[in-house]
Amino acid sequence: MNIHEYQAKELFRSYGVAVPSGVVVDSADEARRLISEKQGIFSGNSSVYAVKAQIHAGGRGKAGGVKIAKSPSDIPGFVETLLGKTLVTHQTGPEGRLVRKVWIEEGAQISREYYLSLVLDRSSRRISILASTEGGMEIEEVSAAHPEKILTLPVDPEMGCKGFVGRRVAAFLGLPVTLYGAFSTMLSNLTRFFVETDCMMVEINPLILTADGRLLALDAKVSFDDNALYRQEKVLALRDLFEENELEIEASKHRLNYVKLDGSIACMVNGAGLAMATMDVIALAGGTPANFLDVGGGASKETVEQAFRILLGDPAVKGIFVNIFGGIVRCERIAGGIIAAAKDVKLHVPLVVRLQGTNAKEGREMLRESGLDLQVAEELFEGAQKIVQAVKGAK
Amino acid sequence: MSILVDRSTRVIVQGITGKEGSYHATACREYGTRVLGGVTPGKGGTVHEGFPVWDSVKDAVDAVHPDVSLIFVPPAFAADAILEAADAGIELIVCITEGIPVQDMMRVRRILDIRNEEGETVRLIGPNCPGIITPDGAKIGIMPGYIHKRGRVGVVSRSGTLTYEAVWQLSQLGLGESTCVGIGGDPVRGLNFLDVLALFEKDPETEAIVMIGEIGGDDEERAAAFAKAHMTKPVIGFIAGLTAPPGRRMGHAGAIVSGGKGSARDKMKALESYGIIVVDNPSVIGKTVAEALSKGDYRRVPTCH
Numbered sequence: 001m002n003i004h005e006y007q008a009k010e011l012f013r014s015y016g017v018a019v020p021s022g023v024v025v026d027s028a029d030e031a032r033r034l035i036s037e038k039q040g041i042f043s044g045n046s047s048v049y050a051v052k053a054q055i056h057a058g059g060r061g062k063a064g065g066v067k068i069a070k071s072p073s074d075i076p077g078f079v080e081t082l083l084g085k086t087l088v089t090h091q092t093g094p095e096g097r098l099v100r101k102v103w104i105e106e107g108a109q110i111s112r113e114y115y116l117s118l119v120l121d122r123s124s125r126r127i128s129i130l131a132s133t134e135g136g137m138e139i140e141e142v143s144a145a146h147p148e149k150i151l152t153l154p155v156d157p158e159m160g161c162k163g164f165v166g167r168r169v170a171a172f173l174g175l176p177v178t179l180y181g182a183f184s185t186m187l188s189n190l191t192r193f194f195v196e197t198d199c200m201m202v203e204i205n206p207l208i209l210t211a212d213g214r215l216l217a218l219d220a221k222v223s224f225d226d227n228a229l230y231r232q233e234k235v236l237a238l239r240d241l242f243e244e245n246e247l248e249i250e251a252s253k254h255r256l257n258y259v260k261l262d263g264s265i266a267c268m269v270n271g272a273g274l275a276m277a278t279m280d281v282i283a284l285a286g287g288t289p290a291n292f293l294d295v296g297g298g299a300s301k302e303t304v305e306q307a308f309r310i311l312l313g314d315p316a317v318k319g320i321f322v323n324i325f326g327g328i329v330r331c332e333r334i335a336g337g338i339i340a341a342a343k344d345v346k347l348h349v350p351l352v353v354r355l356q357g358t359n360a361k362e363g364r365e366m367l368r369e370s371g372l373d374l375q376v377a378e379e380l381f382e383g384a385q386k387i388v389q390a391v392k393g394a395k
Numbered sequence: 396m397s398i399l400v401d402r403s404t405r406v407i408v409q410g411i412t413g414k415e416g417s418y419h420a421t422a423c424r425e426y427g428t429r430v431l432g433g434v435t436p437g438k439g440g441t442v443h444e445g446f447p448v449w450d451s452v453k454d455a456v457d458a459v460h461p462d463v464s465l466i467f468v469p470p471a472f473a474a475d476a477i478l479e480a481a482d483a484g485i486e487l488i489v490c491i492t493e494g495i496p497v498q499d500m501m502r503v504r505r506i507l508d509i510r511n512e513e514g515e516t517v518r519l520i521g522p523n524c525p526g527i528i529t530p531d532g533a534k535i536g537i538m539p540g541y542i543h544k545r546g547r548v549g550v551v552s553r554s555g556t557l558t559y560e561a562v563w564q565l566s567q568l569g570l571g572e573s574t575c576v577g578i579g580g581d582p583v584r585g586l587n588f589l590d591v592l593a594l595f596e597k598d599p600e601t602e603a604i605v606m607i608g609e610i611g612g613d614d615e616e617r618a619a620a621f622a623k624a625h626m627t628k629p630v631i632g633f634i635a636g637l638t639a640p641p642g643r644r645m646g647h648a649g650a651i652v653s654g655g656k657g658s659a660r661d662k663m664k665a666l667e668s669y670g671i672i673v674v675d676n677p678s679v680i681g682k683t684v685a686e687a688l689s690k691g692d693y694r695r696v697p698t699c700h
Contacts, residue, residue: 091642119654120497120498120501120582122582122583122611122612122649123612123613123614123617125501125504125505125583126501139654140654140655156505157498157501157502158502158505195498198496198497198498200497201653225496225497225498225648226644226648227470227494227495227496227497227648228496228497228498228499230470230471231471231496257646259643259644259645261638261640269556270556271554271555271556271557271559271646272554272555272580272645272646272647272650273552273553273554273555273556273557273558273580273607273609273635273646273647273650274554274555274556274557274559274560274635275645275646276557276609276610276635276636276638276639276645276646276650277554277557277560277633277635277677279636279637279638279639280635280636280637280638280659280675280677281676281677281678282638283637283638284675284676289638292639292643292645292646294646325556325559325560325563326539327538327539327542327556327559356560356563357539357542357559357563358539358541358542379678380560380677380678381676381678381679382678
């Protein structure tokens with residue numbers, strides 16, 4: 001699960017990681033009111049503010065989602081421009097993301113910019129600290145061009161991030177020695193936050209050294225382990241459903257594992273690995289997958305029916321490929337479920353069903369005799385070819 | 396021969412009175428696995444579906460000396476269950492549970508690693524996996540037994556149904572399987588590809604290995620490097636997720652391309668460079684294995700039979 005920058009910054013602050021002061025608004029009027037009443041960040045004598053669109057995607061700056069206001073009076077105008085705008089960044093996909101909230105924060109005098117992140121490293125089974133002097137750049141680019149400018153240090157989550165680790169990172173970044181202590185404390189707090197809230201990734205880019213010698217997290221990106229949300233009530237409360245695809249939310253209500261993609265051939269599969277392989281085979285046969293959908297082991301009538309409704313909820317879908325490997329649940333029961341569901345849903349696009357595994361022959365026979373307008377396949381690739389052909393023919 | 400489990404393997408089931416545990420304990424017993432009973436705290440002394448139930452793994456170990464514990468407890472309690480089995484001296488733990496927090500698994504792995512470094516033997520298969528099966532010997536997991544056929548090919552995979560797909564092809568072609576190990580779809584797990592490849596290399600019954608990987612991490616690459624350096628048997632590889640977009644989790648918690656790493660394309664290239672026979676169409680896994688075996692142009696080891 002991902003959260004917004006302003007939410008991440010509030011969490012940082014509660015863990016003793018310094019962030020600029022700010023306020024989140026969802027209308028220009030609210031910004032006007034706060035400014036005129038000299039509330040919060042508008043009460044002091046700060047004159048520069050950053051006005052930042054809040055969406056769950058990186059690359060906002062380049063996409064025009066961040067504005068710098070030289071005076072409070074500029075802020076409402078910027079808020080107006082950003083709210084309701086669809087931002088397209090390299091992480092949003094071509095459809096972009098609608099901006100519904102804007103974060104306004106006090107500007108800071110930047111003396112130096114750094115990169116700092118913590119990630120869960122699956123191979124070393126430790127938390128990896130990544131630090132770089134190239135703040136503000138994409139870390140992937142730095143890693144490709146100047147790998148020597150990145151320091152990677154493993155941290156044992158049981159031990160936490162001790163002072164010596166903090167000092168080593170501080171030295172690598174070339175921080176003034178007087179700041180080693182403050183930096184170590186910040187890194188240790190950040191690690192504690194990572195462990196206590198079951199993070200998968202925490203990224204500060206840039207972390208800045210201000211002209212008056214303070215360390216501030218100017219940006220904040222956090223993602224959490226979905227498997228641990230059951231014990232992270234406070235984190236779960238930060239979930240923003242507007243940032244998620246409607247069909248994906250609907251699918252999760254029915255315990256279906258669905259991810260929407262950009263293609264036109266929908267697929268319905270039992271098991272995550274086979275579902276991914278089915279998407280790949282659709283591409284191999286010359287089509288484009290419209291989704292990932294794992295219906296789990298059962299594939300009962302109810303499950304298949306819900307799955308059909310979700311797949312058909314995507315207007316880009318031009319055909320459906322059902323690929324079920326009958327294991328514990330035998331193929332004739334699965335065929336029965338598919339037939340019943342297809343009758344109820346009234347499909348208007350071509351359907352190919354591939355059944356394999358236990359009693360597959362009987363299952364396929366049932367499908368052929370059902371009177372439904374569908375094609376039956378035995379092999380995975382054969383099924384993919386049939387649906388690609390059917391979609392081409394229907395055009 | 397086979398690896399890790401066979402007809403003589405003695406099994407207990409943690410979470411045996413739950414819906415899943417109960418169903419699969421019975422299915423394993425029907426397959427012919429020696430399921431000696433199970434553990435559910437608070438239900439010790441009772442009998443469930445003909446299985447004796449103990450309060451703790453320790454009690455079960457004292458009573459029936461099992462070799463394997465098969466775990467079905469819910470995600471919030473699964474890490475504890477694995478550690479309980481390890482603490483009671485169980486040498487092979489198979490955890491089916493899906494949805495365990497990654498940081499829990501990091502702690503579990505760390506403790507198991509320490510025990511192994513200190514001279515004990517404790518292996519974990521999973522979590523979030525279908526388990527392990529030696530056809531006609533022991534089925535310890537949730538896979539459908541009857542698609543399997545005893546034979547010459549070792550299978551190791553991060554996936555469930557995709558493995559059944561490959562197994563089905565091997566069985567239909569008459570090649571059969573020596574042992575199939577589902578190592579699970581989570582980012583942090585017990586046995587890895589590399590560990591299982593090493594076991595298959597030593598097993599005289601296994602003549603070729605099918606390795607089914609997916610996007611995320613670099614375990615497939617590391618296993619392939621090992622295969623190049625240490626293996627004489629052919630390895631046929633498939634990687635699922637060529638069309639998966641980066642940054643999105645594809646069902647399995649571990650199946651995500653992150654920070655530009657772990658894409659299917661990169662994995663396939665790396666595997667090929669290490670001499671793995673890579674197939675891009677999962678429909679032809681069985682056929683490719685048959686070809687590799689019939690060519691006999693791989694560095695074949697002398698086998699016992």
